[in-house]
Amino acid sequence: MADHQCPSTIVKSSTPGTPVVAKAPKPINALENVPAANVTYFTPRQIIPAGTAIVHPSKPSPIPEVFQPLQLRGLTLQNRIMVSPMCQYSAEDGHHTMWHQTHLGGIIQRGPGLTIIEATSVTPEGRITPQDSGLWKDSQIEPLRKTVEFAHSQGQKIAIQLAHAGRKASTVAPWINRKAVATAEVGGWPDKVISASDIPFDAPHTCVPKCMTLEDIASFKASFLASVQRALIAGFDAIEIHAAHGYLLHSTLSAATNTLPAPYSGSLENRMRLLLELTTSTRAILPPTMPLLARIPGTDWMPPDSNCWEINQAITLSLALSRAGVDFLDVSTAALMSEQKVVSGPGYQVPFAAAIKEALEKEGLEEQTKVGTVGMITSGVQAEEILAAGKADAVLVARAFLKNPGLVWEWGGELGVEVRQAEQLGWGYGQRREGGVKPGVAAAARG
Template sequence: MAHLFEPLQLRAITLKNRIVVSPMCEYSSEDGFANDWHLVHLGSRAVGGAGLIITEATAVSPEGRISPQDLGIWKEEHLPMLLRITQFIKSQGAVPGMQLAHAGRKASTCRPWEGHKAVPEDQGGWTVYAPSAIPFNDVYPLPVALTKEGIKKVIQDFATATERAIRAGFEVIELHGAHGYLMHNFLSPLSNQRTDEYGGSFENRIRLAVEITEAVRAVLPPQFPLFMRLSATDWADGGWTPEESVKLASILKEKGVDLIDTSTGGLAAHQKIQVGPLYQVPFAEKIRKEANIPTGAVGMITTPQEAESIIAEGKADLVIMARELLRDPYFPLRAAHDLQYDDMPWPVQYVRAKRTKLK
């Protein structure tokens, strides 16, 4: 049996295989609403055989959006279309997950194809919040430092969004603590220069991530898993480190997090990333072994053999894929064929196209 196609149980939820559709921003919403694009984008990857389908970064508040076109879950009216999407995902034997996010100092920015820059006020730009008034770079918005009341609101927004996500049919919740967004802003000394209980020491810088985790776990039904996406390193001197990621992962495990989705970077404009095939996998392996918590591996994983090796060699528990699944929504079906795994279920509508193992 190919290890990539072994089921994985997390709490009461069983994933049929280890292939996960990574959260990928589509920048295709209006006022946070999901639409037919999201149904087709997420639904086609469920048809393609992935075990877990995670939405793009979904804003817990309007000010928490990266761009004006981000998906959102800050109001009840967002739920009907999301429920339609989760029902379809489940009908294909996959599990629907939602990544909840607040963009922090990277909020109110244009979509990538419109240029990485701040959204002008006369075009709908809004006030951006972060731990400290330090912009990401000279063309991003200057953030306002969150007050204590503002921090309390963020925590409550995540909890309320979790309750809505469950009512919309999602069965896995992932908290976005990576890529230079709000929780990551608090974690890294490069973006957090507060002098109160939310800044300075490691214990203070992780406080927001821990408090959001506690608030979300308190309202998340116990049968549903909770993930946290972390950038394991800032790839910049003086920033967040892999060792701190291990320490935080151990704490999050005690607070009810079930898996660390292990990415890197995104916080510092001057980051120097050593990019290459599987370049982020060692961070997932380190956290898995040293914090004794399941992990997901990401980053330039493009072939069935690479994905299989990650699971078979115990480097991570899930393979969380993005660009390869944009290129090929049916990658899991192809991977099963390439790895000579004959028991991969196909949609009955597509069975006539299935290629069996050569004798």
């Protein structure tokens, strides 16, 4: 135990067989800067987690849907604004660095309901670029554990997205070149790329993959489950399976990109098989109270005669995933086919999430599986309209958090909600220790 932590409140019995008696906790001095519990360094305790809507008994007002709590199994989120996974292309041999800790820390401390760490590969060959996040070996646990520890010190919740890039592996960071293969000279593995077929995503700008054999599939499943075990050691609150954006599991779903050996190709049931097997196996590993999330495609944005993925198949998959133990469906679209014709605009992916949510409701699965939507959701007012209309249970936001780590705070202001902030940030705006803002203090604090 670190020397700054509170002393134990347990009195140990010296006589074998004698019950252990709990001692009354030490009273907290009103002037003490109390440390957060179960942390290996000093940081002040957050009595109320940042991102929580504050209601004053003297002037109660309805809390918008965006700031209503969301329950996912045993996990309670203080609001419904989630940080979508965002690749940073900044890892060293899969290990997170100070970049990840500072990038994520600034967002986490400002109170999103759930932060999901970027696509983290379960094998070295499953990375998008040589600098992608990884969890294929034990040494990669500790850097992730540090970020988890910080999140928990703030009373915040954190998940990790586990992934395999499939035929989109061995490329380079997008700011270097969006259409280039990572050769062996720059740390790539162009001859080791595997996928659900030997069809490249965008030749010659991406690698020609090898179609996976049954042995490859078995190896991938074992690697995925080993990464799940490492994520549990790191202390994450939830796991997300990445089955969208044209990566390996998405490629298995679409008939246009799946030529796997039987029984993993052909019918929709067979094409869903690998994802459902992974889901069932992952659910069996996780504690009963831990949520399992899945990012899935709502459509490939291709013509009906293209044999690609579309919303009716997505609905069938969603129902199957719900019954297999998925607690949250993170509905995205696109990125499987280079020829796609995406019709974008504000909230352009919301209709796909809404259709899936409606299908879950018709089957009576809406309580056990919640639905999130993502893509060009840029204001609190827009997010509130989506949730209030029942089109989704939560919104996932990416780029807006890059520009403004305090997005939750900003959206609270848009919606007229007083949002709790970390003690170290909120005091400058008149936030009091017990919750709420003291009238007339904010202006003085800025002086």
